[in-house]
Amino acid sequence: MKLVFLGTSAAQPTAERGMTCICLVLDKEVLMFDAGEGAQIAFQKAKIGWNKKMKIFVTHLHGDHCVGILGLLQTMSLQNRTEPIDIFGPSGIEEFLASNLKILNFGLTFPVRITRIKEGLIFDDPLYAIHACKAEHSIPAYSYLFSEKDRPGKFYPEKAKKFEIPQGKMWHELQSGSEIKIGDKTVRPSDVMGEKRKGRKIGISGDTRPTKNLEEFFKGCDYITFDSTYSDKLRDKAIENYHSTAKEAAELAKKAGIVNLILTHFSARYENADELISEAKTVHDSVIAARDLLEINVK
Amino acid sequence: MKLVFLGTSAAQPTAERGMTCICLVLDKEVLMFDAGEGAQIAFQKAKIGWNKKMKIFVTHLHGDHCVGILGLLQTMSLQNRTEPIDIFGPSGIEEFLASNLKILNFGLTFPVRITRIKEGLIFDDPLYAIHACKAEHSIPAYSYLFSEKDRPGKFYPEKAKKFEIPQGKMWHELQSGSEIKIGDKTVRPSDVMGEKRKGRKIGISGDTRPTKNLEEFFKGCDYITFDSTYSDKLRDKAIENYHSTAKEAAELAKKAGIVNLILTHFSARYENADELISEAKTVHDSVIAARDLLEINVK
Numbered sequence: 001m002k003l004v005f006l007g008t009s010a011a012q013p014t015a016e017r018g019m020t021c022i023c024l025v026l027d028k029e030v031l032m033f034d035a036g037e038g039a040q041i042a043f044q045k046a047k048i049g050w051n052k053k054m055k056i057f058v059t060h061l062h063g064d065h066c067v068g069i070l071g072l073l074q075t076m077s078l079q080n081r082t083e084p085i086d087i088f089g090p091s092g093i094e095e096f097l098a099s100n101l102k103i104l105n106f107g108l109t110f111p112v113r114i115t116r117i118k119e120g121l122i123f124d125d126p127l128y129a130i131h132a133c134k135a136e137h138s139i140p141a142y143s144y145l146f147s148e149k150d151r152p153g154k155f156y157p158e159k160a161k162k163f164e165i166p167q168g169k170m171w172h173e174l175q176s177g178s179e180i181k182i183g184d185k186t187v188r189p190s191d192v193m194g195e196k197r198k199g200r201k202i203g204i205s206g207d208t209r210p211t212k213n214l215e216e217f218f219k220g221c222d223y224i225t226f227d228s229t230y231s232d233k234l235r236d237k238a239i240e241n242y243h244s245t246a247k248e249a250a251e252l253a254k255k256a257g258i259v260n261l262i263l264t265h266f267s268a269r270y271e272n273a274d275e276l277i278s279e280a281k282t283v284h285d286s287v288i289a290a291r292d293l294l295e296i297n298v299k
Numbered sequence: 300m301k302l303v304f305l306g307t308s309a310a311q312p313t314a315e316r317g318m319t320c321i322c323l324v325l326d327k328e329v330l331m332f333d334a335g336e337g338a339q340i341a342f343q344k345a346k347i348g349w350n351k352k353m354k355i356f357v358t359h360l361h362g363d364h365c366v367g368i369l370g371l372l373q374t375m376s377l378q379n380r381t382e383p384i385d386i387f388g389p390s391g392i393e394e395f396l397a398s399n400l401k402i403l404n405f406g407l408t409f410p411v412r413i414t415r416i417k418e419g420l421i422f423d424d425p426l427y428a429i430h431a432c433k434a435e436h437s438i439p440a441y442s443y444l445f446s447e448k449d450r451p452g453k454f455y456p457e458k459a460k461k462f463e464i465p466q467g468k469m470w471h472e473l474q475s476g477s478e479i480k481i482g483d484k485t486v487r488p489s490d491v492m493g494e495k496r497k498g499r500k501i502g503i504s505g506d507t508r509p510t511k512n513l514e515e516f517f518k519g520c521d522y523i524t525f526d527s528t529y530s531d532k533l534r535d536k537a538i539e540n541y542h543s544t545a546k547e548a549a550e551l552a553k554k555a556g557i558v559n560l561i562l563t564h565f566s567a568r569y570e571n572a573d574e575l576i577s578e579a580k581t582v583h584d585s586v587i588a589a590r591d592l593l594e595i596n597v598k
């Protein structure tokens with residue numbers, strides 16, 4: 001599982017940074033959080049693959065967070081994508097997509113399924129769940145939480161062989177969590193497998209002020225990416241524009257017990273993130289500054 | 300006057316080429332023809348200026364020709380632009396802009412005036428006119444023609460001084476085309492000025508098959524930029540997708556007596572334009588291949 005940053009600039013692009021787009025690349029699926037203008041170009045550079053199973057989660061309907069979806073859908077069609085795409089976002093997402101798909105004469109080659117979200121659980125399957133929480137921005141905006149389900153422990157073939165369990169169906173049953181009988185012996189999964197592995201949790205703030213609600217929402221995450229538009233010297237501007245400073249991001253991360261904090265969504269005024277990283281590190285031990293095409297392996 | 304190419308790729312961007320966008324930069328105004336995704340990034344790189352007087356002409360409503368307008372308008376607002384922008388395009392342009400401006404919560408800082416075009420004269424002022432002609436594409440599409448008005452000849456101060464005309468109002472009258480009286484002598488503008496300079500003509504094809512109508516429309520242009528999506532080896536594909544080959548562009552340019560032909564809108568399959576240039580040069584003497592950020596001084 002890895003996080004891939006396709007765009008890390010706030011509002012306006014710079015020579016080095018494209019507009020917001022973050023991918024969580026799972027074994028068999030890509031979860032994209034926001035897609036600002038230029039997302040398809042970065043997506044291509046990152047070589048993620050045009051026909052992968054995919055969901056897009058939009059935090060809010062500012063152009064720099066969602067306009068890139070249009071080009072992505074168009075290019076995927078030119079690449080003859082067949083896999084459906086699910087797109088989740090706040091009220092207005094249906095109108096944005098429906099009207100552009102109609103006006104711009106997309107010859108879509110695959111289904112696009114749109115879901116208008118509210119707070120709470122918005123997607124759940126055996127591998128992971130996605131929750132949304134209201135953020136505090138100038139327009140309705142949400143933060144997202146990816147929660148991986150706990151995974152079964154590692155399977156040790158040598159232990160299974162010791163119990164003289166033949167490879168095949170019985171191994172599979174044990175791996176799936178069921179006991180088996182071999183002769184008059186009962187073998188439990190824990191006899192041949194390691195400890196359950198705890199599911200990983202990753203939070204994506206989108207554009208927001210730091211809030212008590214988000215602190216609760218992200219509690220115990222392994223990683224969060226958080227709005228770090230400004231240095232703390234411009235906290236007034238952050239308040240006025242409903243963004244956060246890097247230091248505020250670190251304070252929230254510390255209170256929420258976040259293991260790793262990733263700063264992103266930098267104002268174009270910062271040529272590099274040195275000042276922002278320094279500020280955040282006065283508060284939190286593990287701080288990373290995102291940059292375009294940065295990949296982080298999520299352990 | 301110069302042509303600046305901000306994007307020269309067809310439909311899909313490549314590492315080297317962004318999506319279609321061509322600027323004709325006049326002394327005091329920028330005329331932009333199409334604005335595919337990423338136009339604002341190239342516009343910034345080309346250092347054209349965020350607050351210049353500007354018109355945008357959209358050839359047709361495919362995403363790769365107009366989605367970039369949204370980011371341009373957003374960033375211009377963040378730059379506190381105050382100058383109005385006029386946007387011209389085929390039916391649907393009003394809906395595209397109006398619905399996105401509404402949904403995407405643009406805080407526009409300047410007026411956007413939208414004009415739905417038909418064939419014929421679509422703009423006229425003392426400096427230039429813009430005409431539109433129906434192109435032949437998979438959806439309603441137009442080509443544009445920029446016709447500069449004839450300019451008065453060069454003014455020679457030394458000749459004016461010879462006639463003992465005092466600098467000031469009388470010089471201005473002569474420069475504006477009026478005769479003046481000095482004592483009992485009549486001085487005509489042609490006595491102190493060179494030959495009228497013929498206005499320059501520049502054509503922009505947009506996406507199209509080569510047609511007899513466009514050959515007429517572009518007759519005698521100093522420059523045209525023409526759809527050169529494919530090599531002539533793929534003429535079948537060009538016909539099927541309502542585009543042109545580089546050779547077809549050259550054939551039309553030759554028949555229409557175009558002085559300089561600029562090939563653009565290259566399929567992503569061509570790493571460079573060598574093959575396309577070679578083909579076109581078998582037909583036409585002056586062929587240039589556009590590339591992103593290429594500037595051509597229009598003499």
